[in-house]
Structures are given as structure tokens and as C-alpha cells.
Amino acid sequence: MAKTQATILIIDDDEDVLLSAKLLLKKQYTTIITRNNPKEINQLISIEPIDVVILDMNYRIGFNDGKEGMYWLNHVLSINPKMIVILMTAYGEVELAVDAIKKGAFDFILKPWSNEKFLATIHAGLELSKSNHKISILESTNEALEKNINQKFGVIIGKSKPMQQVMNTIAKVSPTDASILILGENGTGKQHLAREIHKQSEQKNGPFIHVDLGSLSENLFESELFGHKKGSFTDAHEDKPGRFEMAENGTLFLDEIGNLPFNLQSKLLTVLQDRKVSRLGEGIERPFNTRLLFATNAPLNQWVAEGKFRQDLLFRINTVEIEIPPLRKRPEDIDEFVIYYLNFFKSKYHKSHLKIDSEAMKMLRTHHWPGNVREIQHTLERGVIMSDGQEIKTSDFNLTTIPVTKSTSSEFDDLNLQNIEKILIQKAIEKHEGNISKAAKELGLTRAALYRRLEKFNL
Numbered sequence: 001m002a003k004t005q006a007t008i009l010i011i012d013d014d015e016d017v018l019l020s021a022k023l024l025l026k027k028q029y030t031t032i033i034t035r036n037n038p039k040e041i042n043q044l045i046s047i048e049p050i051d052v053v054i055l056d057m058n059y060r061i062g063f064n065d066g067k068e069g070m071y072w073l074n075h076v077l078s079i080n081p082k083m084i085v086i087l088m089t090a091y092g093e094v095e096l097a098v099d100a101i102k103k104g105a106f107d108f109i110l111k112p113w114s115n116e117k118f119l120a121t122i123h124a125g126l127e128l129s130k131s132n133h134k135i136s137i138l139e140s141t142n143e144a145l146e147k148n149i150n151q152k153f154g155v156i157i158g159k160s161k162p163m164q165q166v167m168n169t170i171a172k173v174s175p176t177d178a179s180i181l182i183l184g185e186n187g188t189g190k191q192h193l194a195r196e197i198h199k200q201s202e203q204k205n206g207p208f209i210h211v212d213l214g215s216l217s218e219n220l221f222e223s224e225l226f227g228h229k230k231g232s233f234t235d236a237h238e239d240k241p242g243r244f245e246m247a248e249n250g251t252l253f254l255d256e257i258g259n260l261p262f263n264l265q266s267k268l269l270t271v272l273q274d275r276k277v278s279r280l281g282e283g284i285e286r287p288f289n290t291r292l293l294f295a296t297n298a299p300l301n302q303w304v305a306e307g308k309f310r311q312d313l314l315f316r317i318n319t320v321e322i323e324i325p326p327l328r329k330r331p332e333d334i335d336e337f338v339i340y341y342l343n344f345f346k347s348k349y350h351k352s353h354l355k356i357d358s359e360a361m362k363m364l365r366t367h368h369w370p371g372n373v374r375e376i377q378h379t380l381e382r383g384v385i386m387s388d389g390q391e392i393k394t395s396d397f398n399l400t401t402i403p404v405t406k407s408t409s410s411e412f413d414d415l416n417l418q419n420i421e422k423i424l425i426q427k428a429i430e431k432h433e434g435n436i437s438k439a440a441k442e443l444g445l446t447r448a449a450l451y452r453r454l455e456k457f458n459l
């Protein structure tokens, strides 16, 4: 019979008890650790993936008040409140054992034990430990998924030749386990395509977890990606799995990979090579089974040449590179996007009669679309909202291109804060040639906050 994968720690000062418990359990479970001194608990819990602790109530000869057992029970639960602790106790101490259960122990075993009862108790403890572990991962996965639930548009639009080539590549590579690097300007649909790859992959029934490395502050990178142990830093109030663990049997999409700080690039490389992650502050290595997708709008090859991005990491993540062309290089797709978003927003805002005036349509077809698909989507939404009549007019779209102006102090003659905010945002985007992450960083905003302002100012 194959052994069940589980690590059980037994602590008792009686070597005979340890030996007979070990002999019994090792037939059933993969790892049995025995110790005669409870002081070793601290170290063991932080380096071994322990599922169940079996703890004696008394450690000094002649003492049978169970105080030590209670002390160590509290201690284990303060390190990990979800740890399954089973107490071993003699006949006279049943009341004490019941008290221990009230304080958080899972169950107790009476010494001398019946093998059958002993195994049944361990089995039940292990089942609970497994479901606790699953629940904690599910809670975090759920949290991450809820953030993504607003993803509104599931279809892939684009019949142009360059888009069809992209789709052909996706059909070929999605079912494999190759790492894919998606390249493209802001708003070209990198995340949208990453979701499509997930849908067409073997992991399609697992979660799709998106991490925007452009919006994470530097001190959060490690904990977000790899998870942390309670107490490993000031705000680590409880154990938390990282995104790698949350994406188990699914896809992990690391967006804006160019924003990963240089010191963490080597750590990520090791994780990708070993296919194991360790939570911050914990020595346990957890294997993961996750499809990895990456995206960036940064010129990574150039950054490698400049020493800003590790070449070995780039080689690891770009087994296949897919470049999504900007909208201006596939103008044939504009009409389809316009029709799609027009219909979508007509129905959302209950304006089913609306059409686009021919002048306005001409303008949409010839616009440069620096913000790509995201810009076309927001423009159509604005047009539908602003239009009063039967037709959306050029002015309803309020399509402006970001003016390329040289900074002069006269811009600040107008001291209206909103106007100045708009000017600063324009300047930051101009300076960083449309790179939203860098502009947001310079402005001291998250990317999401910058996007909100772009919308607010119709930029």
C-alpha cells in the first residue's frame, strides 16, 4: 500500500513511546519526526512542512498536571493557529485533555493507545490539515480573482493579417508548457491575449492569476510573488501564500516583467529553474505546477545590453515571443473595434438607436490611437455617453492627441489645480514616450490611479 504524503511530528520524553508511535505511523505516512524535547518545536515548525503535531502533556517525571503540555499547545498555536495538535494523555488526565480541546487542540489520544483509534485520530487530523491548507490558498486565490472579475471583454477582435498571425501562434503554443513573453505597447491587449492563451491551455480549468509588477511597491514584490510567514515583517499578520501558490494548476501572468528589481531577477530565475518557492521567512520549499506567461512594453533586449535586465532571465522567459502590433499598424481592425464597443456601450447605456456620424467615423479611422485598444474602448464609451441626438458627432468623442509642448513657466500662470494636474500627467507621458508604468512611477501614482486620471481628463 502506498504511503500517504504527510509529515507528522511526535514529541514525548519517553523514548519507548516515540519508538512505538513511529513504528506504527511510518507504515502509513511518508515522514515521521520524533523528538524528546518540546523546545525543538520552534525550529522544526519553521523548516519542516508539518501537517500534524502529536504532543505529550507531561515532560518531567512525577509531574502530571499537564501544564507543560498546555504551554506547548499554546506555543504551537501562536506560531500557527491552524496547526493540528493532538495531545497524548494518561487516563487520569481526560478532563485536562478536554480543556486543551477548548483551547484549540484537535483531539487527544489516551495512553496506552489502541492502534486503530490512534490511526483514526491522525487520519482525521490530516484531513482537516489538508482542507485548512486548501482553504487558505483558495481564500487568497479568490481575493486575486475578484480583482480580475471586472474583465469585461472576452472575445478577441482583429481580422487583420498581423492579428491573425498572432492568433495562429497562440493556437500553436497555448497547449504546450513553453514560457511565453508577450510584447506590445500599452493597451494593445497583452493581458487580453494572456487570458486567451490560458483558455486554450491544458490548465484552462485552473485559476488565471495576474500580477502587475508595475503597480507593486518594491518592498511588496517578494511577499506578493512568493508569500510570507506570519511575523516575517511588520505587516505580516498571518501566513499568506504567494501568487505562485495561488496559481497552482493554472496560469500565472507576470505583467510588466521589466519592472522587476534587479536583485529579485536572480531570485525569480532560481524559482523558475527549480520550480519551487519558499515563502518569506520560511525555510520550506514548495514545488509548484503553474504555467507562466510574461508581458512587457519595455525594450528588454536593450535593457540586457545596458545591464538593467538579466540575460539569463530573459532567455528563461522568452521561449516564445509574441508581439502584438499597435493599432496604427493594423488600421483594418479599427472598424471592428468601433462596431464592437459601440454596440456594447449602446446596450450598457440604453441608447440602442445611436449611430456614428460619417465625419466622426472618418476621424476614428484616421486617428493615431497612441493608447491602442484601451483608448478606442474609452473613446467609444465617452461618445455614447456624451451624444444627445441620434448620431454620435466628432465633438462627442472629444478625441485629443497629447500636445507636444515645451515646458514654459507660463503653463503655471493658471493656478487651477486640476489644470496643473492634467499638464503634469501629459508631461510625464510625453517624457516616458507613452510608457504608463514609468509615467505613473514618476508621478508617484499606481498605474490604475493614472489610468483613472487619463480617463477623467480625456487623455
Ligand SMILES: Nc1ncnc2c1ncn2[C@@H]1O[C@H](COP(=O)(O)OP(=O)(O)OP(=O)(O)O)[C@@H](O)[C@H]1O
Pocket: 152, 153, 155, 156, 157, 158, 184, 185, 186, 187, 188, 189, 190, 191, 192, 193, 255, 297, 373, 374, 377, 436
Ligand atoms: N484583440 C482584442 N479584442 C478585444 N478586446 C481587446 C483586444 N485587445 C485588447 N482588448 C481590450 O482592450 C483593453 C486593454 O487591453 P489589455 O489590458 O489587455 O492591454 P495591455 O496591453 O495589457 O495594457 P497595459 O500594457 O496598459 O497593461 C482591455 O479592456 C481588453 O479587453
